[in-house]
Amino acid sequence: MTTPHPTPTPLAPLFHTLADNIERVVKGKRDTIELALTCLFAEGHLLIEDVPGTGKTTLARCLAASIEADFARVQFTPDLLPSDITGVTVYRQNTGTFEFLPGPVFANIVLGDEINRASPKTQSALLEVMEEGRVTADGTTHPVPRPFMVIATQNSVDMGGTYPLPEAQLDRFLMRITVGYPDHSSEVAVIKGAGTDTTPESLSPVATAREIAELIASATEIQVADALYDYLVRVVAATRTLPDVRLGASPRGSVALLRAVRVRAASQSRPYAFPEDVKALAGPVLAHRLILTPEAELRGVTGMDVIDEVLATVPLDSRARV
Structure with a gap:
C-alpha cells in the first residue's frame, strides 16, 4: 500500500526547537532528549536512571529551562516528609481559618532528585x-496546573541508604530512560564547554506552558489503524505470558504506550502512527513495569531483554500501517 505524503503536524516544529535548545547543553544525546520530550507531550512522567555524573539532573533542568513555566526541584532525602512535597494546611489565628499552603508539587515541571533516597x-x-x-x-x-510532569532521577549503582521504588509508583512513570556515557566527541565538547555558558541556566525558554498544553491536545488527533491497536495490545499482553515474567504490563501500560506512539508520530510530521513507533517506544514505556522471576534475575535477564523478545516474536499485521 502506498504511504500518503506526510502532512506536517503543529507539534513537530516546536518539538524539534525544544530538542535543539536542550542539545546545546546535553551533547550527543538526541535520542534521549527526544524520548524525554515525547514523555512531556504525552502528559507522562519520566524516570531517569543511570550511574552518577552522566547528566540525569542536567537533562531535567534543561527541559524545564526551555519552557516558560513554573519549575520546582525537590532533593529527596530520608528525612523528607510527604507534606514537604504536597503542601500543608495551617491555621491562621488572626482570621480563625485554615489555609492550604501548596508544596513544590504544584509546579508545571517537578524535578525529584534521587527519588529513591526518600x-x-x-x-x-x-x-x-x-x-x-x-x-x-x-x-x-487541589488540582495541579497543566501541563504537569514529574521528572525523577535515581542512581542505579549507589544503593546505600536508598529505598527501591514500589511497583505501584514505577507504573505511574510513563517512561524510564537512561542517559548513558557520551561518545568521545561529545565528551570532548562537554569538557571544552565546562565553566562557560553551556549550562541549564544559560538556556532561554523557547515555549510556554500554554503552547505545550495546546500541542498535547493536538497529539490525540493522530490516526491509529485498528490493526495497530491490535498489535500494540498483543505486544503488551505478551509480557504477561513469558516464563521469565512474574507480573507483566497492565492495561495502564497499553494506554501509556499508545499516548507515546501518537506523540512520536506527531513529532515526525505524520498524521498517523506506524508499527515502528510501537517498536521504538515499547522498551522505555514497558520494561520498568515488568516484575521478573527470581530465576530470571539471577540469570541477568532485564526488562529490556523481555521487550526485545516480545517484539521479535509477536507477529505484525500488514494492515497496521495506515
Whole structure:
C-alpha cells in the first residue's frame, strides 16, 4: 500500500526547537532528549536512571529551562516528609481559618532528585498527584496546573541508604530512560564547554506552558489503524505470558504506550502512527513495569531483554500501517 505524503503536524516544529535548545547543553544525546520530550507531550512522567555524573539532573533542568513555566526541584532525602512535597494546611489565628499552603508539587515541571533516597511513605505521597493531577489534603482536593510532569532521577549503582521504588509508583512513570556515557566527541565538547555558558541556566525558554498544553491536545488527533491497536495490545499482553515474567504490563501500560506512539508520530510530521513507533517506544514505556522471576534475575535477564523478545516474536499485521 502506498504511504500518503506526510502532512506536517503543529507539534513537530516546536518539538524539534525544544530538542535543539536542550542539545546545546546535553551533547550527543538526541535520542534521549527526544524520548524525554515525547514523555512531556504525552502528559507522562519520566524516570531517569543511570550511574552518577552522566547528566540525569542536567537533562531535567534543561527541559524545564526551555519552557516558560513554573519549575520546582525537590532533593529527596530520608528525612523528607510527604507534606514537604504536597503542601500543608495551617491555621491562621488572626482570621480563625485554615489555609492550604501548596508544596513544590504544584509546579508545571517537578524535578525529584534521587527519588529513591526518600522513605516509602514520602514516595507514596506522589502517587495521587502523578496519576490524577491533584492533591487531597484534609478532605479538600487541589488540582495541579497543566501541563504537569514529574521528572525523577535515581542512581542505579549507589544503593546505600536508598529505598527501591514500589511497583505501584514505577507504573505511574510513563517512561524510564537512561542517559548513558557520551561518545568521545561529545565528551570532548562537554569538557571544552565546562565553566562557560553551556549550562541549564544559560538556556532561554523557547515555549510556554500554554503552547505545550495546546500541542498535547493536538497529539490525540493522530490516526491509529485498528490493526495497530491490535498489535500494540498483543505486544503488551505478551509480557504477561513469558516464563521469565512474574507480573507483566497492565492495561495502564497499553494506554501509556499508545499516548507515546501518537506523540512520536506527531513529532515526525505524520498524521498517523506506524508499527515502528510501537517498536521504538515499547522498551522505555514497558520494561520498568515488568516484575521478573527470581530465576530470571539471577540469570541477568532485564526488562529490556523481555521487550526485545516480545517484539521479535509477536507477529505484525500488514494492515497496521495506515
